[in-house]
Amino acid sequence: MLFTRRLMLGLAMAGSIVSALAVPAMAEGPTEIDLFFPVPVDGKLARDMGTLIKEFNDTHPAIKATAVYTGSYDDTLIKTRASIKAGKPPAAVIMSANFLLDMQIENELTNLDPLIAADGTTKEQFLGQFFPALQGNAVINRSVYGVPFHNSTPLLYINADKAKEAGLDPSKPPQTWAELTDWAKKLTKREGDKVTQWGIAIPCAYDYCGWMMETLTMTNGGRYYNEEFGGEVYYDTPSMLGALTWWNDLVYKHKVHAPGATPGPAVSTSFISGNAAMMMLSTGSLTYVRDNAKFNYKVAFIPRNVRNAVPIGGASLIVPAGVEADKQKAAWTLIKWMTSPEKSAWWSRATGYFAPNMAAYKTPDMVDFLGKNPDAKTAVEQLDVAKPWFATYKTVPVRKNLEDEVMLVLNGKKQPKEALVAAQKAADETLKPYNAETSLKLP
Amino acid sequence: MSLAEPAALPVAASVAPRLHVLKRFSSRFKASLPAYLLLLPSLIFLALFTYGAMGRVFIDALYQRATPKAPVRFVGLDNVNAVLADPAFAGAVINNLLYAVGTAIPSIALALLFALALARTHAVNSALRAALFLPVLIPMVAASALFLFIFLPNVGLLDHYIGRLLPVLPNWLGDPDIALYAIMVITIWKNAGYYMLFFLAGLQAVPEDVMEAAHLDGAGPYQRFRHIILPELKPTFLFVIVIATLNAVTQVDHVFVMTKGGPSNATNLVLFYIYQQAVEHYDIGKASAATLLTLAALMGLTALSFRTMANREGGP
Numbered sequence: 183m184l185f186t187r188r189l190m191l192g193l194a195m196a197g198s199i200v201s202a203l204a205v206p207a208m209a210e211g212p213t214e215i216d217l218f219f220p221v222p223v224d225g226k227l228a229r230d231m232g233t234l235i236k237e238f239n240d241t242h243p244a245i246k247a248t249a250v251y252t253g254s255y256d257d258t259l260i261k262t263r264a265s266i267k268a269g270k271p272p273a274a275v276i277m278s279a280n281f282l283l284d285m286q287i288e289n290e291l292t293n294l295d296p297l298i299a300a301d302g303t304t305k306e307q308f309l310g311q312f313f314p315a316l317q318g319n320a321v322i323n324r325s326v327y328g329v330p331f332h333n334s335t336p337l338l339y340i341n342a343d344k345a346k347e348a349g350l351d352p353s354k355p356p357q358t359w360a361e362l363t364d365w366a367k368k369l370t371k372r373e374g375d376k377v378t379q380w381g382i383a384i385p386c387a388y389d390y391c392g393w394m395m396e397t398l399t400m401t402n403g404g405r406y407y408n409e410e411f412g413g414e415v416y417y418d419t420p421s422m423l424g425a426l427t428w429w430n431d432l433v434y435k436h437k438v439h440a441p442g443a444t445p446g447p448a449v450s451t452s453f454i455s456g457n458a459a460m461m462m463l464s465t466g467s468l469t470y471v472r473d474n475a476k477f478n479y480k481v482a483f484i485p486r487n488v489r490n491a492v493p494i495g496g497a498s499l500i501v502p503a504g505v506e507a508d509k510q511k512a513a514w515t516l517i518k519w520m521t522s523p524e525k526s527a528w529w530s531r532a533t534g535y536f537a538p539n540m541a542a543y544k545t546p547d548m549v550d551f552l553g554k555n556p557d558a559k560t561a562v563e564q565l566d567v568a569k570p571w572f573a574t575y576k577t578v579p580v581r582k583n584l585e586d587e588v589m590l591v592l593n594g595k596k597q598p599k600e601a602l603v604a605a606q607k608a609a610d611e612t613l614k615p616y617n618a619e620t621s622l623k624l625p
Numbered sequence: 626m627s628l629a630e631p632a633a634l635p636v637a638a639s640v641a642p643r644l645h646v647l648k649r650f651s652s653r654f655k656a657s658l659p660a661y662l663l664l665l666p667s668l669i670f671l672a673l674f675t676y677g678a679m680g681r682v683f684i685d686a687l688y689q690r691a692t693p694k695a696p697v698r699f700v701g702l703d704n705v706n707a708v709l710a711d712p713a714f715a716g717a718v719i720n721n722l723l724y725a726v727g728t729a730i731p732s733i734a735l736a737l738l739f740a741l742a743l744a745r746t747h748a749v750n751s752a753l754r755a756a757l758f759l760p761v762l763i764p765m766v767a768a769s770a771l772f773l774f775i776f777l778p779n780v781g782l783l784d785h786y787i788g789r790l791l792p793v794l795p796n797w798l799g800d801p802d803i804a805l806y807a808i809m810v811i812t813i814w815k816n817a818g819y820y821m822l823f824f825l826a827g828l829q830a831v832p833e834d835v836m837e838a839a840h841l842d843g844a845g846p847y848q849r850f851r852h853i854i855l856p857e858l859k860p861t862f863l864f865v866i867v868i869a870t871l872n873a874v875t876q877v878d879h880v881f882v883m884t885k886g887g888p889s890n891a892t893n894l895v896l897f898y899i900y901q902q903a904v905e906h907y908d909i910g911k912a913s914a915a916t917l918l919t920l921a922a923l924m925g926l927t928a929l930s931f932r933t934m935a936n937r938e939g940g941p
Contacts, residue, residue: 442799
């Protein structure tokens with residue numbers, strides 16, 4: 183008897199598990215699509231995204247979009263790749279703009295050209311809505327694979343009160359490396375050997391470090407990578423050597439920059455607390471600084487040594503490979519709606535990123551906003567000299583090849599030249615498989 | 626491991642020994658069928674989410690593609706060899722060994738100290754135990770975010786207090802010479818209270834009469850500790866060492882949150898290396914091979930320590 187009772191119990195348990203696993207039948211109705219979105223800055227974005235998607239669903243009864251929060255940019259890439267492998271990709275994803283090339287190489291993106299053609303527009307007309315600087319990361323082999331959604335550039339932030347204290351005029355911010363070095367020296371305060379206030383802080387953690395190296399190299403006249411081909415980076419070059427040597431000098435020669443690698447949040451905290459008088463950081467931090475700085479601050483272009491130039495950052499909307507035709511169409515409707523001037527402007531004001539759609543800056547709300555916040559205008563103006571964000575085959579490891587060496591330099595463990603030679607060697611090794619089937623695959 | 630239990634059920638003992646082997650097996654199976662049925666739900670989930678995934682890792686570890694567009698093909702042990710030849714993996718293993726030793730010994734020593742100090746139960750001790758146990762209740766990710774602020778260079782809590790004493794403020798997480806130790810401090814802070822619980826339980830099991838006898842014989846506190854308490858705590862020690870070592874490999878949330886293995890790979894641990902291979906390099910073959918190596922090392926270690934434990938407990 184005991185056995186039968188055990189048996190019954192076992193069967194009952196197994197039964198309940200099976201019924202719990204049973205999938206409910208699909209309901210007929212609007213086209214249901216998922217949008218994967220990361221939150222790179224802070225939790226508030228998640229709420230803003232909810233508001234945006236709700237408005238889309240209210241105005242588009244034929245489509246039911248669901249916004250799925252997927253963590254950081256990196257996590258979003260992982261989850262998108264996992265869902266593509268599982269055969270159930272989301273219809274659209276907000277993807278870090280420099281992951282697009284790698285995904286295209288891996289055949290993980292839907293070519294958007296047919297969707298653009300189906301609207302009766304040309305690629306040029308479609309892309310023409312966006313700032314030219316953003317197009318480089320959206321177009322691969324002359325096909326459109328991404329639509330810019332929110333973007334950033336690095337900026338120079340200056341504590342205007344401290345500048346005045348030091349006898350500097352914050353309305354004439356430093357424009358060259360020489361001027362910046364001079365400012366940083368005047369803004370550094372010491373008690374004996376101990377520094378109580380740093381002249382400048384530049385972030386260096388994985389991801390940020392590569393972006394800042396690209397920034398410094400570009401203002402030194404150089405390029406970080408081959409914009410036309412994903413198999414080459416230019417680490418061991420005079421322009422990058424000059425950039426890294428200057429950064430190293432700020433730390434060890436002029437002693438106006440704290441030694442070691444400092445991540446972005448530590449840099450912004452340092453600036454907000456008055457421990458660093460200037461910093462180079464993303465325009466994406468502008469809202470944070472505006473809300474938290476208890477002093478007058480000023481933003482300016484990144485100073486140049488050879489020319490004014492900055493890379494873009496931020497994210498694009500993509501459609502993963504393997505999305506069915508009806509969902510592709512629904513996703514395309516969503517993407518066009520989200521990147522329209524009004525929505526683009528609204529998202530920009532909510533987040534601090536700039537709006538990629540140029541018409542966004544002509545909307546009345548945005549004109550009003552820029553009138554009240556001239557610092558946001560500086561970020562947009564710098565776009566004229568902006569260029570694409572580095573994207574290669576295996577972007578992240580190739581970037582890390584450089585970052586690991588830069589971190590050694592900032593910690594006084596290597597000299598710039600030997601560090602860049604090592605970084606170049608490591609990156610060439612990482613890029614080898616791609617070159618083997620492209621540039622070095624000979625007839 | 627729960628698989629082994631139904632076969633050991635005493636039900637089988639009632640079967641006559643002269644029966645045919647197959648028959649004996651089938652009747653034994655019939656007898657333990659209810660047990661298997663009861664295990665079925667958890668078996669389904671284990672198969673789906675543990676053994677299935679492990680099998681997949683095992684298969685993935687044997688495949689690789691030569692170039693991005695090339696098809697995936699069987700390569701045997703090439704992935705394992707590639708992992709073993711990778712200096713980043715060797716670096717991660719060395720870091721992990723340092724990290725394991727540097728977190729296990731201090732946290733176990735602290736745990737034992739806490740347990741000895743708070744062995745007697747009364748109100749004050751209970752409150753202190755709760756205070757020491759508190760870090761265990763905080764999720765590792767939350768704790769890491771907390772320590773990010775404590776470790777902030779120049780403006781963080783630590784520099785705010787220690788900074789006055791040091792000539793140059795260290796960049797706790799940004800200096801490759803210090804970062805791993807900073808990470809270790811968090812682990813020790815987080816785990817010591819947890820291990821204290823095991824030692825408290827172990828101390829309850831120290832026979833009262835033996836302690837009294839030692840007391841009467843004039844044994845001092847050190848002698849009692851050295852010759853009675855420590856030997857009695859041996860199984861606890863072994864168990865805690867195993868747990869601490871496993872934690873050193875599997876609990877790396879703070880590396881993800883705080884340093885991402887940096888600066889310059891100074892805090893790169895084995896699990897984070899696997900993550901990098903899988904996500905950043907998108908090299909599933911190498912990631913799977915590294916996972917297998919880690920799994921093998923961990924299982925070997927666990928088997929060894931449990932065997933030693935069984936031997937000691939089984940002794941006279």
